[in-house]
Amino acid sequence: MATPKPKNVVTMNLEGSCPNHSRTDIMVRDTETVIDEPVEREGTNLGPTPTETALAALAGCTNVIANKIARKHGVEFQSMHIAIEARFDRRGVTLQDEVDVPFQQIRQVITVTTDAEAADVKKVESELPRYCPISKLFREAGTPVTDEWIVKRS
Numbered sequence: 001m002a003t004p005k006p007k008n009v010v011t012m013n014l015e016g017s018c019p020n021h022s023r024t025d026i027m028v029r030d031t032e033t034v035i036d037e038p039v040e041r042e043g044t045n046l047g048p049t050p051t052e053t054a055l056a057a058l059a060g061c062t063n064v065i066a067n068k069i070a071r072k073h074g075v076e077f078q079s080m081h082i083a084i085e086a087r088f089d090r091r092g093v094t095l096q097d098e099v100d101v102p103f104q105q106i107r108q109v110i111t112v113t114t115d116a117e118a119a120d121v122k123k124v125e126s127e128l129p130r131y132c133p134i135s136k137l138f139r140e141a142g143t144p145v146t147d148e149w150i151v152k153r154s
Contacts, residue, residue, distance in 0.1 A: 020044070051093070054134075055084050055106070061134035062108060062147075069124045069131065075116040078154045083109045101142040111150040118151070125149050 014028035016035075022043035023036045035053050037043025048056055059082045070077055086106045092099035114121060128147060129135055138145050 023047075024050075051088060051102075054103075055086055058106070058108070058132075058134045058138065058145075059084055061132045062110065062128065065132040066110065066112075066124055066128050069127045070116075073116075073120050073123045075114060075120045075124055077112045077114050079111075079113040081111045083111075085109075103138060103141070103143040106138060106143055106145045107148065108146065109148045109150065111152065113152045113154050115154045121149070121151055 014026055017025045017027070019025065022041070023034060023046060026033045026035060034047035035050055036046045037049055038045050043049075047053075062082055063080060066080070067077060084106065087104040089099045089102050089104055091097040092102050112121070125147065129139070129145070135145055135147075
């Protein structure tokens with residue numbers, strides 16, 4: 001029996017229910033998450049803001065894609081931690097002015113623990129920006145994204 005060929009382009013679907021002006025309940029597959037604003041911005045603080053969610057997606061994508069690339073090169077990460085710092089121009093979300101590139105800069109510090117050879121880890125580092133779709137979204141929108149790797153030996 002032949003193995004079915006995976007589709008290269010798929011349609012993704014999710015739904016957002018909006019119980020009030022700041023909260024969006026997102027349903028995707030069989031999971032639910034909440035996107036909300038903090039209390040000081042008239043939200044209920046039940047989840048990250050839309051812009052924080054975009055950065056969280058970058059961290060999640062970095063984790064998944066870096067580990068896929070690592071496996072491809074025979075690298076195993078015993079642990080990974082991702083810290084993101086972003087400079088965000090809020091003039092657009094406060095309706096003061098249209099902002100072409102709201103995220104002015106994003107810096108990811110990716111700390112991994114591994115016993116892999118340094119050259120193999122460098123392969124993961126160099127390929128990550130090529131394959132992470134969320135990183136590509138930010139970069140193509142004009143946001144400089146810097147990935148700083150800290151490699152700890154196990």
